[in-house]
Amino acid sequence: MSNRIAFLGCGSMNEAVMSGMLAAGTDPADVVATVRRAERAAELAQRHHGITAIAGEEEPDNNKQAATGSAVVILGVKPVGIIDLAREVSGSLSPKTIVVSVAAAVSIAQLEAALPAGQPVVRSMPNTPAKLGRGVVSVSPGTNCSADQLQLVKDVLKGAGTVVEVPEEQVDALSAISGSGPAYAFYLAEAMAAAGVELGLDPDLSLLLARETVAGAGLMLAEPGAHPTALRKAVTSPNGTTERAIATFDERGMPAIIADGARAAAARAAEITKQLA
Template sequence: MTQRIAILGAGVMGETLLSAILSSGHPTGDVVISEKRDERAAELREKHGVEVTGNAEASAAADVILVVVKPQDVEPVLAEIADSVRPGATVVSLAAGIRIATVAAALPDGVAVVRAMPNTPALVGEGMFGVSAGPGVSDEQLAAVVGLLESGGRVVVVDESRQDAVTAVSGSGPAYVFYLAEAMIAGGVAEGLDEDTARTLAAQTLVGAAKLLAESDESAQELRRRVTSPNGTTHAAITTFDEAGVKDGLVAGVAAAAARSAELSGPA
């Protein structure tokens, strides 16, 4: 039997998940999304053919409720739906820094809580989601959440204590890649390429390298070694990066992101 899905929040990520879930074959009639603005609600109905309603109404009959709002809006939304969520439902928070205990405390007993960290490549179906199950979440409930999120990319299941690391690696990770792309494009332009050509070269190189890493059994280190001939052009670049401390800087940046994530989450 198909589960009824409620998506609370019709922002970019909310609509992204809506599109992905519908594209995966989930029946339109079993998906509802919440939106307060009339114009935006009409747009969603016309574009996706789904029911658009308020948070409490969307949650009342749902088996899985995806809370896709800004972190500061999570607690008000949970207060709004607390009397509507039925026992046995699963609530999934996709808001950065909101702990499972915070969500569970705002909901009735018997409601399963899952925490998920998405990233922006879900917009093109290549998202990465780190998922953590709260106490009392059954294997079936967790599998249902994983299946839904896989419609927007890949999913790893981790203990909640590792969510700050997930945030640092994949949640913030797209920005690191764009940062690298900025540098590659700037370097190409400095060497005489026009910006459009440099962007095309950098973007497709990153796409191809990422796909090779994802589909290969080799480590990132080994893949790098395979294209780094002794005293060749790549060797010259990697040596320069090492001398400039690029790798150490990136590792330190990931650590800083994890530490900041922990600060934003508050006491465990």
């Protein structure tokens, strides 16, 4: 078995994972990606020098080509297409090839049913900061995935960020926090920028302030041992301006609003899983 890693479908999420892996030192010669359009394949090959990118419009069997001989195959198309893709490449897989799905809402059982009996499967949920090597990537092993095979997948994915192992029943909750979470941070930055404009700041300046503040706070949270509660308290002086803002957020129920949003995201993931079944 080679060291090749195949990315079947290379949209934003799979490319984010691939970017993080390459930045961490994965040999580009061991990476192959499949896409639909030749233009997209050329773009990937130029941006990630040394990888192989195969376009379906030029080579209709591109997915089978990429899967053949690969140690790890990462399925990265939209959830509605994952099962069909798994069936398409099932005949091209070695019994030892580990199939990883990064699609939300597609269960391990659904994936295993579409693959040859005994095929090792891992369900994963990365988030978009993976392209900077600062993502969170979950792994949940399937029925036939050994400890060594799971470790191989962890080693492959660790270049994309922090890898956490969770039981499959927790994936929807994890997705609601880390999978959708970057959008929450961007939403906060949007709201902060809009508030600055309302207070009289120039729109470009307000956006700059919001963007750099959220990014800088994120870097502080990334420090070893950092805890959001301690960091917040350090900025919140008694009877000061920040304390007044936080009190207003609490009065308006912001923690409950965030919890409601996370529950809604998790519930929607469960709904999609049922629909796909």
